[in-house]
Amino acid sequence: MDTIARTxxxxxxRKLILELAYNSKEGHVPSSFSIVEMxxxxxxxxxxLSAGHDFQRIILSKxxxxxxxxxxxxxxxxxxxEEFRSVGSVGxxxxxxxxxxxxxxxxxxxxxxxxxxxxxxxxxxxxxALNGDMKPHFVIVGDGEAxxxxxxxxLLLINKFQDYSxxxxxxxxxxxxxxxxxxxxxxxxKRLRTFFNISYFDVNGxxxxxxxxxxxxxxxxxxxxxxxxxxxxPIQILSHPSWHHKLVDHSNYxxxxxxxxxxxxxx
Amino acid sequence: MRKEFAEWxxxxxxxxxxxxxxxxxxxxxxxxxxxxxxxxxxxxxGILEQSMISFAAGLKHSxxxxxxxxxxxxxxxxxxEQIKVDIAYNQNNVVIVSANAPYEYNKLGPTHHCSNDxxxxxxxxxxxxxxxxxxxxxLPLHLEKSFFDKKVSSYIRLNHYQGNLDFQRDLIPNRILxxxxxxxxATGNSITVLVGESIHFDDSAAALLTTSxxxxxxxxxxxxxxxxxxxxxxxxxxxEPYSMPILAFHLRSFSRHPRVISYHYPNSIEDGIFYRPRxxxxxY
Numbered sequence: 001m002d003t004i005a006r007t008x009x010x011x012x013x014r015k016l017i018l019e020l021a022y023n024s025k026e027g028h029v030p031s032s033f034s035i036v037e038m039x040x041x042x043x044x045x046x047x048x049l050s051a052g053h054d055f056q057r058i059i060l061s062k063x064x065x066x067x068x069x070x071x072x073x074x075x076x077x078x079x080x081x082e083e084f085r086s087v088g089s090v091g092x093x094x095x096x097x098x099x100x101x102x103x104x105x106x107x108x109x110x111x112x113x114x115x116x117x118x119x120x121x122x123x124x125x126x127x128x129a130l131n132g133d134m135k136p137h138f139v140i141v142g143d144g145e146a147x148x149x150x151x152x153x154x155l156l157l158i159n160k161f162q163d164y165s166x167x168x169x170x171x172x173x174x175x176x177x178x179x180x181x182x183x184x185x186x187x188x189x190k191r192l193r194t195f196f197n198i199s200y201f202d203v204n205g206x207x208x209x210x211x212x213x214x215x216x217x218x219x220x221x222x223x224x225x226x227x228x229x230x231x232x233x234p235i236q237i238l239s240h241p242s243w244h245h246k247l248v249d250h251s252n253y254x255x256x257x258x259x260x261x262x263x264x265x266x267x
Numbered sequence: 268m269r270k271e272f273a274e275w276x277x278x279x280x281x282x283x284x285x286x287x288x289x290x291x292x293x294x295x296x297x298x299x300x301x302x303x304x305x306x307x308x309x310x311x312x313g314i315l316e317q318s319m320i321s322f323a324a325g326l327k328h329s330x331x332x333x334x335x336x337x338x339x340x341x342x343x344x345x346x347x348e349q350i351k352v353d354i355a356y357n358q359n360n361v362v363i364v365s366a367n368a369p370y371e372y373n374k375l376g377p378t379h380h381c382s383n384d385x386x387x388x389x390x391x392x393x394x395x396x397x398x399x400x401x402x403x404x405x406l407p408l409h410l411e412k413s414f415f416d417k418k419v420s421s422y423i424r425l426n427h428y429q430g431n432l433d434f435q436r437d438l439i440p441n442r443i444l445x446x447x448x449x450x451x452x453a454t455g456n457s458i459t460v461l462v463g464e465s466i467h468f469d470d471s472a473a474a475l476l477t478t479s480x481x482x483x484x485x486x487x488x489x490x491x492x493x494x495x496x497x498x499x500x501x502x503x504x505x506x507e508p509y510s511m512p513i514l515a516f517h518l519r520s521f522s523r524h525p526r527v528i529s530y531h532y533p534n535s536i537e538d539g540i541f542y543r544p545r546x547x548x549x550x551y
Contacts, residue, residue, distance in 0.1 A: 100356045100357055100358075102358050108328070109328075110352075110356060110357055111357075113348060115317075116348075116352050116353055117321075118318075118321075119317075119319075119321035119322045120324055120325040120328070120353055123321065123322040123324060123327075123328070123329070124325040124326075125325075126322075126325070126326060126329075127325065127326045127327075127328070127329020127330060128329050130308075130329075131329065131330065150317050150318045150321065153315035153318035156313070157315070157322060160310075160312070160313075
């Protein structure tokens with residue numbers, strides 16, 4: 001895919017997120033918007049390395065961004081129209097956080113509480129390595145999620161098991177700075193480069209090429225990719241804290257969608 | 268029981284290539300060899316219980332059978348959300364082995380007691396089986412059964428009690444037996460229900476002498492059929508070595524209304540620091 005086509009994917013996925021939020025009267029739209037390029041980059045890398053997408057190797061620890069997950073599945077033809085329409089409706093197995101659906105490779109891990117997916121992903125990566133499978137695993141964590149103790153425990157675990165076995169785990173941090181008003185974390189995340197013996201990259205989290213390059217440059221080793229993102233990108237109003245869990249109604253749905261169309265037409 | 272647990276686990280590590288043991292910096296000396304090395308796939312992951320649970324779930328998801336082992340309050344109460352989300356809700360079935368019964372670190376005070384472990388684990392009764400082996404003799408079977416049953420996780424509570432070994436010779440777990448099987452006359456249509464380590468205590472031994480039947484239970488939840496059978500007795504005395512009288516509560520809800528006298532552990536902090544396990548009575 002060329003650059004314009006990949007950007008088209010990013011815009012279309014955002015439209016799907018918006019549609020989900022509008023239809024379901026639920027969803028964390030800005031948090032979902034900020035990880036779109038990260039998800040698409042991971043899927044692009046998977047395609048380039050092997051036969052196809054493998055959603056089981058992507059752990060969305062930032063579970064409230066699940067509408068991005070549904071939207072990406074829909075865009076790549078892994079979610080039916082009926083399933084898409086059912087999100088958030090009474091009795092549906094798809095809801096506002098990553099669902100617990102057993103034996104479905106699209107949803108191999110469910111969560112909504114922060115801090116769980118990172119250590120889980122380390123266990124998965126180690127298990128694969130012990131089985132001789134060095135294809136990469138990916139985990140997406142939020143910078144606010146890095147407030148949780150398990151984020152730092154996970155880094156200790158990585159340090160321990162790097163000596164034991166190679167771990168091919170890419171940790172993508174969605175650094176949208178939305179939690180800086182509570183516990184400032186950005187400067188501590190940047191110190192990960194020196195504190196832990198793990199490869200580290202700072203990238204623009206909305207630059208598909210930059211994310212993909214960082215993933216590929218890390219080879220088969222564990223690495224941290226600190227993705228500088230803007231919450232709600234590319235829609236400015238969505239970066240306001242009041243939009244964190246705001247419902248999408250008819251008027252702001254139209255407003256945001258028109259803005260997305262405008263941005264795409266200007267590419 | 269920790270020694271027997273370690274011996275079983277070390278043998279399993281040798282025999283099964285997809286078997287992993289995670290230790291929370293406890294019982295490590297029981298696993299190391301003369302060169303102070305742990306066996307292959309046995310890892311001391313230190314004191315990060317919450318991440319240890321999630322990490323174990325990830326290993327399970329990659330196809331390994333996993334045992335997690337550390338002191339019960341930190342394993343169960345501290346890491347409860349990880350047990351809830353990563354093990355129960357995500358159905359990554361592992362075996363959780365706590366190092367101690369509720370008051371085995373008695374003089375270390377309430378932070379190291381855990382009488383809430385069984386009630387908490389039973390919140391996921393369709394996903395987690397609770398096992399309380401009476402003594403070392405019964406432990407290997409519980410460990411084997413835990414891994415044989417792939418559909419659920421298991422929580423195994425180790426204890427150090429040896430207790431009444433004569434009594435244990437005649438024990439058939441989870442089956443109602445007439446007390447005349449042991450000695451003395453039967454007394455009315457009554458039953459003593461002994462859960463887990465409660466078979467070792469003087470209180471329960473005294474109650475046992477007053478009933479016609481008894482049952483020693485080492486797996487929870489029990490089946491509804493067994494619950495029905497127990498409720499058929501006119502009087503039921505129940506000893507439950509944890510902080511809530513769960514079986515007694517269920518028995519009282521049966522339409523036959525057996526007379527239920529229940530004993531359970533107090534919650535540590537309510538009764539301050541004490542140095543031996545004791546039961547408090549609840550019932551008419």
